[in-house]
Amino acid sequence: MARDYYGILGVEQGADATEIKRAYRRLARELHPDVNPDEAAKERFREVSTAYEVLTDPEKRRIVDLGGDPMDPRGGGGTGGQDPFAGFGGFSDIMDAFFGGTAGGGRGRGPRSRVQPGADALIRMELSLQECAAGVQRDLAVDTAVLCTLCQGSGCAEGTHPTACDTCNGSGEIQSVQRSFLGQVVTARPCPTCRGFGEVIPEPCRQCAGDGRVRSRRTVSVKIPAGVAEGMRVRLSGQGEVGSGGGPAGDLYVEVEEAPHEIFTRDGADLHCTLPLPMTAAALGTTLPLELLDGTVQELDVEAGTQHGTVRTLRGKGMPRLRSTGRIDGYGDLLVHVEVAVPSKLDKEQTELLRQLAKMRGEEQPDLVGGNRNGHGLFSRLRDSWTR
Incomplete structure:
Protein backbone atom coordinates (compact mmCIF):
# COMPACT_ATOMS: atom_id res chain seq x y z
CA MET A 1 0.00 0.00 0.00
CA ALA A 2 1.27 3.46 -0.92
CA ARG A 3 1.80 5.80 2.00
CA ASP A 4 -0.65 8.65 2.54
CA TYR A 5 1.76 11.58 2.37
CA TYR A 6 -1.08 14.09 2.53
CA GLY A 7 -2.39 12.45 5.70
CA ILE A 8 1.07 12.48 7.29
CA LEU A 9 1.18 16.28 6.92
CA GLY A 10 -2.52 16.67 7.71
CA VAL A 11 -3.45 18.47 4.49
CA GLU A 12 -5.97 17.84 1.73
CA GLN A 13 -4.88 16.33 -1.58
CA GLY A 14 -5.48 19.61 -3.39
CA ALA A 15 -3.39 21.66 -0.93
CA ASP A 16 -1.13 24.25 -2.51
CA ALA A 17 2.58 24.74 -1.78
CA THR A 18 1.90 27.37 0.89
CA GLU A 19 -0.44 25.08 2.85
CA ILE A 20 2.03 22.18 2.63
CA LYS A 21 4.91 24.35 3.85
CA ARG A 22 2.82 25.75 6.71
CA ALA A 23 1.79 22.26 7.83
CA TYR A 24 5.39 21.03 7.68
CA ARG A 25 6.75 23.91 9.74
CA ARG A 26 4.02 23.46 12.36
CA LEU A 27 4.84 19.77 12.77
CA ALA A 28 8.61 20.32 12.61
CA ARG A 29 8.43 22.73 15.53
CA GLU A 30 6.78 20.03 17.65
CA LEU A 31 8.80 17.02 16.51
CA HIS A 32 12.31 18.31 15.79
CA PRO A 33 14.90 16.29 17.80
CA ASP A 34 16.31 19.51 19.29
CA VAL A 35 12.86 20.26 20.70
CA ASN A 36 11.44 16.81 21.37
CA PRO A 37 14.05 14.10 22.12
CA ASP A 38 11.46 11.30 22.36
CA GLU A 39 12.22 8.38 20.01
CA ALA A 40 8.65 8.26 18.74
CA ALA A 41 8.86 11.96 17.91
CA LYS A 42 12.12 11.40 16.00
CA GLU A 43 10.50 8.69 13.88
CA ARG A 44 7.46 10.89 13.28
CA PHE A 45 9.77 13.78 12.30
CA ARG A 46 11.44 11.57 9.67
CA GLU A 47 8.03 10.65 8.24
CA VAL A 48 6.96 14.30 8.12
CA SER A 49 10.24 15.34 6.45
CA THR A 50 9.86 12.60 3.83
CA ALA A 51 6.26 13.62 3.14
CA TYR A 52 7.33 17.26 2.75
CA GLU A 53 10.11 16.27 0.35
CA VAL A 54 7.70 14.21 -1.76
CA LEU A 55 4.88 16.75 -1.93
CA THR A 56 7.18 19.67 -2.79
CA ASP A 57 8.66 17.75 -5.70
CA PRO A 58 6.25 18.11 -8.67
CA GLU A 59 7.27 14.80 -10.22
CA LYS A 60 7.01 12.81 -6.97
CA ARG A 61 3.72 14.45 -6.10
CA ARG A 62 2.36 13.48 -9.50
CA ILE A 63 3.25 9.86 -8.75
CA VAL A 64 1.45 10.11 -5.39
CA ASP A 65 -1.66 11.57 -7.03
CA LEU A 66 -1.65 8.64 -9.47
CA GLY A 67 -1.70 6.17 -6.57
CA GLY A 68 2.00 5.34 -6.44
CA ASP A 69 4.74 5.78 -3.86
CA PRO A 70 7.86 7.51 -5.22
CA MET A 71 9.86 6.50 -2.14
CA ASP A 72 9.23 2.77 -2.51
CA PRO A 73 12.67 1.10 -2.96
CA ARG A 74 11.17 -1.56 -5.20
CA GLY A 75 10.82 1.05 -7.91
CA GLY A 76 7.92 1.80 -10.21
CA GLY A 77 6.62 4.42 -7.83
CA GLY A 78 5.37 1.83 -5.33
CA THR A 79 2.20 1.21 -7.26
CA GLY A 80 1.31 -1.86 -5.20
CA GLY A 81 0.09 -4.04 -8.07
CA GLN A 82 -1.40 -1.25 -10.16
CA ASP A 83 -0.16 -0.16 -13.60
CA PRO A 84 3.68 -0.30 -13.33
CA PHE A 85 3.91 2.77 -15.57
CA ALA A 86 1.44 4.84 -13.49
CA GLY A 87 4.31 7.09 -12.34
CA PHE A 88 4.82 8.38 -15.88
CA GLY A 89 2.74 11.03 -17.55
CA GLY A 90 2.02 9.03 -20.67
CA PHE A 91 3.32 6.72 -23.38
CA SER A 92 5.80 9.31 -24.67
CA ASP A 93 7.39 9.62 -21.22
CA ILE A 94 7.82 5.85 -21.05
CA MET A 95 9.50 5.77 -24.44
CA ASP A 96 11.78 8.69 -23.54
CA ALA A 97 12.85 7.03 -20.29
CA PHE A 98 13.51 3.50 -21.58
CA PHE A 99 13.90 3.55 -25.34
CA GLY A 100 16.08 6.19 -26.91
CA GLY A 101 15.50 9.08 -24.48
CA THR A 102 18.28 11.65 -24.48
CA ALA A 103 19.96 13.48 -21.61
CA GLY A 104 18.16 16.64 -22.57
CA GLY A 105 14.78 14.94 -22.64
CA GLY A 106 14.66 13.66 -19.05
CA ARG A 107 12.44 15.20 -16.42
CA GLY A 108 14.03 16.84 -13.37
CA ARG A 109 12.94 18.65 -10.28
CA GLY A 110 14.74 21.84 -11.26
CA PRO A 111 17.08 24.00 -9.18
CA ARG A 112 16.40 24.20 -5.48
CA SER A 113 16.10 27.54 -3.75
CA ARG A 114 19.11 28.95 -1.98
CA VAL A 115 16.74 30.47 0.58
CA GLN A 116 15.97 27.85 3.27
CA PRO A 117 13.99 28.16 6.52
CA VAL A 146 21.65 35.95 12.15
CA LEU A 147 21.21 37.71 8.83
CA CYS A 148 24.46 38.93 7.30
CA THR A 149 24.28 42.72 7.41
CA LEU A 150 26.83 43.13 4.63
CA CYS A 151 25.04 41.22 1.86
CA GLN A 152 21.54 41.09 3.45
CA GLY A 153 21.36 37.34 2.91
CA SER A 154 22.28 37.20 -0.78
CA GLY A 155 25.74 35.75 -0.10
CA CYS A 156 27.27 37.94 -2.83
CA ALA A 157 29.95 40.56 -2.49
CA GLU A 158 28.78 44.14 -2.88
CA GLY A 159 27.91 44.99 -6.48
CA THR A 160 27.85 41.35 -7.67
CA HIS A 161 25.08 38.86 -8.39
CA PRO A 162 24.75 35.08 -8.76
CA THR A 163 25.31 33.67 -12.24
CA ALA A 164 23.90 30.59 -13.93
CA CYS A 165 25.95 27.45 -13.41
CA ASP A 166 27.93 26.49 -16.53
CA THR A 167 27.92 22.81 -15.63
CA CYS A 168 24.15 22.30 -15.47
CA ASN A 169 23.10 25.42 -17.44
CA GLY A 170 21.01 26.57 -14.47
CA SER A 171 18.92 23.41 -14.12
CA GLY A 172 20.47 22.42 -10.81
CA GLU A 173 21.07 18.83 -11.91
CA ILE A 174 23.02 16.84 -14.39
CA GLN A 175 21.62 13.89 -16.27
CA SER A 176 23.35 10.78 -17.51
CA VAL A 177 22.25 8.12 -20.00
CA GLN A 178 22.96 4.46 -19.32
CA ARG A 179 22.34 1.61 -21.72
CA SER A 180 20.43 -1.46 -20.57
CA PHE A 181 18.66 -4.37 -22.20
CA LEU A 182 15.61 -2.09 -22.39
CA GLY A 183 17.49 0.66 -24.17
CA GLN A 184 18.67 3.96 -22.72
CA VAL A 185 17.82 4.92 -19.12
CA VAL A 186 18.10 8.57 -18.08
CA THR A 187 19.12 9.35 -14.48
CA ALA A 188 19.52 12.73 -12.82
CA ARG A 189 21.50 13.88 -9.78
CA PRO A 190 22.24 17.27 -8.19
CA CYS A 191 24.90 19.26 -9.94
CA PRO A 192 28.19 18.95 -8.01
CA THR A 193 29.31 22.42 -9.04
CA CYS A 194 26.34 24.45 -7.78
CA ARG A 195 25.04 21.76 -5.34
CA GLY A 196 21.64 21.82 -6.99
CA PHE A 197 21.03 25.57 -6.80
CA GLY A 198 21.39 26.14 -10.54
CA GLU A 199 23.56 29.19 -9.92
CA VAL A 200 26.94 29.99 -8.45
CA ILE A 201 28.25 32.98 -6.54
CA PRO A 202 31.37 34.22 -8.37
CA GLU A 203 32.39 36.59 -5.55
CA PRO A 204 31.12 35.43 -2.13
CA CYS A 205 30.51 37.95 0.61
CA ARG A 206 33.65 38.32 2.72
CA GLN A 207 31.63 38.40 5.95
CA CYS A 208 29.44 35.27 5.54
CA HIS A 261 14.24 25.27 47.53
CA GLU A 262 15.68 24.94 51.03
CA ILE A 263 12.27 24.84 52.74
CA PHE A 264 9.53 24.02 50.25
CA THR A 265 9.18 21.09 47.89
CA ARG A 266 6.77 21.13 44.97
CA ASP A 267 4.16 18.64 43.80
CA GLY A 268 2.40 20.19 40.83
CA ALA A 269 0.66 23.28 42.17
CA ASP A 270 0.93 22.14 45.82
CA LEU A 271 3.79 22.96 48.16
CA HIS A 272 5.07 20.89 51.10
CA CYS A 273 7.16 21.89 54.07
CA THR A 274 8.20 20.32 57.38
CA LEU A 275 7.53 22.07 60.70
CA PRO A 276 9.80 20.90 63.56
CA LEU A 277 7.77 21.22 66.78
CA PRO A 278 9.01 20.70 70.35
CA MET A 279 7.10 17.98 72.17
CA THR A 280 5.96 20.44 74.82
CA ALA A 281 4.46 22.74 72.17
CA ALA A 282 2.78 19.73 70.52
CA ALA A 283 1.29 18.70 73.87
CA LEU A 284 0.24 22.16 75.06
CA GLY A 285 -0.53 23.81 71.74
CA THR A 286 0.94 27.04 70.43
CA THR A 287 0.85 29.65 67.67
CA LEU A 288 3.82 29.93 65.32
CA PRO A 289 4.68 32.46 62.58
CA LEU A 290 5.06 30.68 59.22
CA GLU A 291 6.80 32.52 56.38
CA LEU A 292 5.18 31.73 53.02
CA LEU A 293 6.89 31.50 49.64
CA ASP A 294 5.99 35.08 48.70
CA GLY A 295 7.63 36.42 51.90
CA THR A 296 4.43 37.11 53.81
CA VAL A 297 4.01 35.68 57.33
CA GLN A 298 0.95 33.75 58.46
CA GLU A 299 0.13 32.69 62.01
CA LEU A 300 -0.24 28.91 62.28
CA ASP A 301 -2.32 27.63 65.20
CA VAL A 302 -1.11 24.31 66.58
CA GLU A 303 -3.76 22.57 68.66
CA ALA A 304 -2.92 20.92 71.97
CA GLY A 305 -2.17 17.23 71.55
CA THR A 306 -0.92 17.51 67.96
CA GLN A 307 0.71 14.23 66.95
CA HIS A 308 3.88 13.57 64.95
CA GLY A 309 3.07 13.28 61.24
CA THR A 310 0.01 15.54 61.41
CA VAL A 311 -0.52 17.47 58.16
CA ARG A 312 -2.02 20.96 58.22
CA THR A 313 -3.38 22.22 54.89
CA LEU A 314 -3.38 25.92 54.08
CA ARG A 315 -5.78 26.35 51.16
CA GLY A 316 -4.66 28.53 48.25
CA LYS A 317 -1.16 29.12 49.63
CA GLY A 318 0.65 27.03 47.04
CA MET A 319 1.76 27.68 43.45
CA PRO A 320 -0.35 29.30 40.73
CA ARG A 321 -2.09 26.81 38.43
CA LEU A 322 -0.96 27.65 34.90
CA ARG A 323 -3.39 26.78 32.13
CA SER A 324 -2.32 25.94 28.59
CA THR A 325 -3.45 29.43 27.54
CA GLY A 326 -0.93 31.01 29.92
CA ARG A 327 -3.61 32.22 32.35
CA ILE A 328 -3.70 31.57 36.09
CA ASP A 329 -6.48 29.21 37.17
CA GLY A 330 -6.38 29.43 40.96
CA TYR A 331 -3.68 28.31 43.36
CA GLY A 332 -2.57 25.07 44.93
CA ASP A 333 -2.33 24.35 48.67
CA LEU A 334 0.48 24.46 51.21
CA LEU A 335 0.75 21.25 53.23
CA VAL A 336 2.61 21.64 56.54
CA HIS A 337 3.95 18.34 57.93
CA VAL A 338 4.37 18.45 61.70
CA GLU A 339 7.49 16.75 63.02
CA VAL A 340 7.47 16.46 66.82
CA ALA A 341 11.04 16.80 68.11
CA VAL A 342 12.05 14.81 71.20
CA PRO A 343 14.96 16.31 73.18
CA SER A 344 18.09 14.16 73.07
CA LYS A 345 19.65 15.66 76.23
CA LEU A 346 18.00 16.63 79.52
CA ASP A 347 19.52 18.11 82.66
CA LYS A 348 18.79 16.72 86.12
CA GLU A 349 15.87 19.04 86.84
CA GLN A 350 14.23 18.41 83.47
CA THR A 351 14.63 14.66 83.89
CA GLU A 352 12.98 14.77 87.31
CA LEU A 353 10.06 16.83 85.98
CA LEU A 354 9.47 14.36 83.17
CA ARG A 355 9.61 11.45 85.61
CA GLN A 356 6.95 13.15 87.72
CA LEU A 357 4.79 13.68 84.64
CA ALA A 358 5.19 10.05 83.59
CA LYS A 359 4.23 8.92 87.11
CA MET A 360 1.15 11.15 87.11
CA ARG A 361 0.06 9.73 83.73
CA GLY A 362 0.86 6.14 84.62
CA GLU A 363 3.44 5.89 81.86
CA GLU A 364 6.45 4.72 83.85
CA GLN A 365 6.22 1.29 82.13
CA PRO A 366 4.41 2.04 78.82
CA ASP A 367 3.06 -0.75 76.61
CA LEU A 368 4.63 0.39 73.34
CA VAL A 369 2.34 -1.65 71.14
CA GLY A 370 -0.85 -1.01 73.03
CA GLY A 371 -3.08 -3.38 75.04
CA ASN A 372 -6.36 -5.09 74.44
CA ARG A 373 -9.61 -4.48 76.27
CA ASN A 374 -8.50 -6.75 79.12
CA GLY A 375 -5.32 -4.76 79.66
CA HIS A 376 -3.02 -7.37 78.13
CA GLY A 377 -0.29 -6.13 75.81
CA LEU A 378 1.27 -7.90 72.85
CA PHE A 379 4.06 -9.60 74.81
CA SER A 380 1.72 -10.88 77.48
CA ARG A 381 -0.59 -12.29 74.82
CA LEU A 382 2.32 -14.12 73.18
CA ARG A 383 3.40 -15.54 76.52
CA ASP A 384 -0.12 -16.76 77.28
CA SER A 385 -0.38 -18.48 73.89
CA TRP A 386 2.72 -20.59 74.63
CA THR A 387 1.57 -21.62 78.13
CA ARG A 388 -1.83 -22.94 77.08
Missing part, protein backbone atom coordinates in the same frame (compact mmCIF):
# COMPACT_ATOMS: atom_id res chain seq x y z
CA GLY A 118 16.08 28.30 9.68
CA ALA A 119 16.14 25.73 12.47
CA ASP A 120 14.64 26.15 15.91
CA ALA A 121 16.94 26.81 18.87
CA LEU A 122 16.70 25.70 22.50
CA ILE A 123 18.14 27.39 25.58
CA ARG A 124 17.67 26.42 29.23
CA MET A 125 17.10 28.92 32.02
CA GLU A 126 17.30 28.15 35.74
CA LEU A 127 14.65 29.77 37.95
CA SER A 128 14.16 29.75 41.69
CA LEU A 129 10.89 28.49 43.13
CA GLN A 130 9.91 32.08 43.93
CA GLU A 131 10.51 33.11 40.31
CA CYS A 132 8.43 30.17 39.08
CA ALA A 133 5.61 31.28 41.36
CA ALA A 134 5.70 34.99 40.55
CA GLY A 135 6.90 34.95 36.95
CA VAL A 136 9.92 36.84 35.71
CA GLN A 137 11.18 38.84 32.74
CA ARG A 138 14.84 38.34 31.92
CA ASP A 139 17.32 39.17 29.18
CA LEU A 140 19.13 36.16 27.73
CA ALA A 141 22.34 36.03 25.73
CA VAL A 142 21.65 33.85 22.68
CA ASP A 143 24.27 32.62 20.20
CA THR A 144 22.53 31.89 16.87
CA ALA A 145 22.85 32.47 13.14
CA ALA A 209 31.43 33.41 2.83
CA GLY A 210 28.31 33.16 0.67
CA ASP A 211 25.98 31.63 3.28
CA GLY A 212 23.91 34.77 3.81
CA ARG A 213 24.15 34.47 7.61
CA VAL A 214 26.75 34.72 10.36
CA ARG A 215 27.00 33.54 13.97
CA SER A 216 26.40 36.28 16.46
CA ARG A 217 25.58 36.69 20.15
CA ARG A 218 22.59 38.86 20.84
CA THR A 219 20.29 39.67 23.75
CA VAL A 220 16.70 38.45 23.76
CA SER A 221 14.11 39.47 26.33
CA VAL A 222 11.86 36.63 27.53
CA LYS A 223 8.84 36.84 29.81
CA ILE A 224 8.20 33.73 31.91
CA PRO A 225 4.60 33.52 33.18
CA ALA A 226 3.76 32.75 36.79
CA GLY A 227 3.18 29.08 37.56
CA VAL A 228 5.75 27.50 35.23
CA ALA A 229 7.35 24.22 36.29
CA GLU A 230 10.40 22.10 35.51
CA GLY A 231 10.62 21.20 31.81
CA MET A 232 8.04 23.72 30.55
CA ARG A 233 9.01 25.70 27.46
CA VAL A 234 8.27 29.24 26.35
CA ARG A 235 8.33 29.82 22.58
CA LEU A 236 9.70 33.01 21.06
CA SER A 237 8.52 33.08 17.47
CA GLY A 238 11.13 33.98 14.86
CA GLN A 239 13.99 34.26 17.38
CA GLY A 240 15.79 31.05 16.39
CA GLU A 241 18.34 30.35 13.67
CA VAL A 242 18.13 32.41 10.48
CA GLY A 243 18.01 30.15 7.43
CA SER A 244 20.68 29.97 4.76
CA GLY A 245 20.35 32.51 1.99
CA GLY A 246 18.58 34.85 4.40
CA GLY A 247 15.67 32.45 4.91
CA PRO A 248 13.07 32.99 7.66
CA ALA A 249 14.25 32.32 11.20
CA GLY A 250 13.02 29.42 13.26
CA ASP A 251 11.71 29.73 16.78
CA LEU A 252 13.59 29.98 20.07
CA TYR A 253 12.42 27.73 22.92
CA VAL A 254 13.32 28.63 26.51
CA GLU A 255 13.12 25.57 28.78
CA VAL A 256 12.63 26.09 32.53
CA GLU A 257 14.95 24.42 35.02
CA GLU A 258 13.60 24.75 38.56
CA ALA A 259 16.22 25.07 41.31
CA PRO A 260 15.56 23.21 44.61
